[in-house]
Amino acid sequence: MMSNDRKTLLTAVAVSSLLAAGVGAFAGKALLAPKVAPAAEAGEDHAGEKPHVTITPERIAADGITLMTLSGGGLDAAVSAQATVVATPHGAATLAARADGAIVRINKRLGDPVSAGEVVAVIESRDAAAISAERSAAAAKVVAARQALARERKLFDARITARQDLEAAQAAAAIAEAELGRATSASAAAGVSGNGRTLAVTSPISGHITASTATLGAYVTAGSELFRVADPDSIEIQAALPVSDAQRVKPGNPAVVETANGSVPAIVRSVTPGLDAESRSATAVLAVTGPSQMLTPGQALRARITPRNAATGASDRFAVPDEAVQSVNGADVVFVRTKAGFEPRPVRVGRRGGGQVEIISGVRAGDQIASKGAFLLKAELGKGEAGH
Incomplete structure (x- = not known):
């Protein structure tokens, strides 16, 4: 039979073993339990940010995004x-050859700027020589008529000749002056140069050469189109x-x-x-x-x-292309231009027809929105939200 002291010792050893096993199990669970991250490290909070698409003007032009400024007028008005x-x-002006001849010089090429009165090309022409000869002959006749008139005036003042002789000399001088004027005008209209052999093709307006059919050395006829200027x-x-x-x-x-x-x-x-x-x-x-x-x-x-009578009473409504209105998260929005890009702005739409949609509220006159290419901005907006 076991003594009382021995029973007490065995009981104490059993209790100590149970306590040690319990402490070990608790420590293991504590080590295996997951750590809870602080709230500050859970990620950035973007709930308060306003949706926005950042895009440069160069990217807008490259993507073919069209901008339009809203002006009052509903679907019936525009x-x-x-x-x-x-x-x-x-x-705009068409430069043509004013006489037959060969092109001997071309001063301007396609796309070059031109000033009013500037010589674009030069044509060597027999007609130029004929026009120049007529002008020289008319000038010589004027000189002879003026000299004859001066002599007749002196003779008439000396009472040597009759008045009708003086009047005949005056008429001849007037005819010679008129003939010189005609020859001079014809020479200027044809663009005859000082050497009497070439014609100058000049531009009547300032602009740029938009078309050119002139070829150096080519023979052209009067009226042939050589250049166009705009x-x-x-x-x-x-x-x-x-x-x-x-x-x-x-x-x-x-x-x-x-x-x-x-x-x-x-x-x-x-x-x-x-x-x-x-x-x-x-x-x-x-x-x-x-x-x-x-x-x-x-x-x-x-x-x-926008007809004025149709716009009356509809200044708070705007007609825009269908493509300008996009659906974002189940809401109709338009993308309003900002300094850095576009802001999706919810709008209330009305009637649709003829490729146009009427905006009833959400925007104001003068706002600049994206019309063509608005779906590209919607895609960029979706990428930004996915990144957040």
Whole structure:
């Protein structure tokens, strides 16, 4: 039979073993438990940032993003039409040969600037020699007629000759003067040079050479086109209007011309009273009232004209292309131009039709938005949100 002291010792050893096992298990769990990161290290908080697409002007031009400035007028107010940039009547000129001859000198090439009155080419011509000879002969006749008139005047003053002789000398001198004037004008119109052998082809306006068919040494006939000159600053816009819209558009109506690099303000100068036989449309001529650096003769674009009576009461509504309105997170937005790029701004849209959509609220007149290429900005916005 075991003694009491021995039983007490065995009980103490068992209790110590159990306590040691419990402490070891707790320490193992503590070491294996995951560490909780501080709240500051969980990541940056972008919840308070305003959505924005940062993009440079060079990138805007390279991506073909078109800008337009909002002006008052709903879907019914704006008249959208295809248009073309053309030179004004005094902004383009055709340089032609004024007589038969061979081209002996070409001073300007395609694209070169030209000043009004500058010699572009020189033609050697037999007609020039004939015109020069007529001018010389007329000048000689004038000298002879003046001398004869001076003698007759002296004789008449001395009462040697009759008055009719003096009057005949005066008439002959007048005829000689008129013949000299005609020959001189013909020489100037033909551009005969001082040597009497060549004709100068000069430009009547300042601008740039836009076309050239002249070849050195080539023989040309009178009336042959040699060069075309255009002044890039003397341009106008011709917009084709359907008959239904032509009746609404009047001279003085404001307009906006949309280009790949932005919009240019303009004003309606005139509207043709009849329709073109081929296109069955009227032509509205727009005068550019803003910077014209973005416009080039021959360029095709779109014009938006706002009739004054239609714009009344609709100054808080704007007609924009369908592409200008994009859906972001289930909301309709337009991308408004900022200093650093574009800001997606929620808008409320109304009716749609004819490739246009009416914005009822969310933007103001004068805001500049992206029309063509707005989907590219939507894609850039999605990339930015994914990065956050």
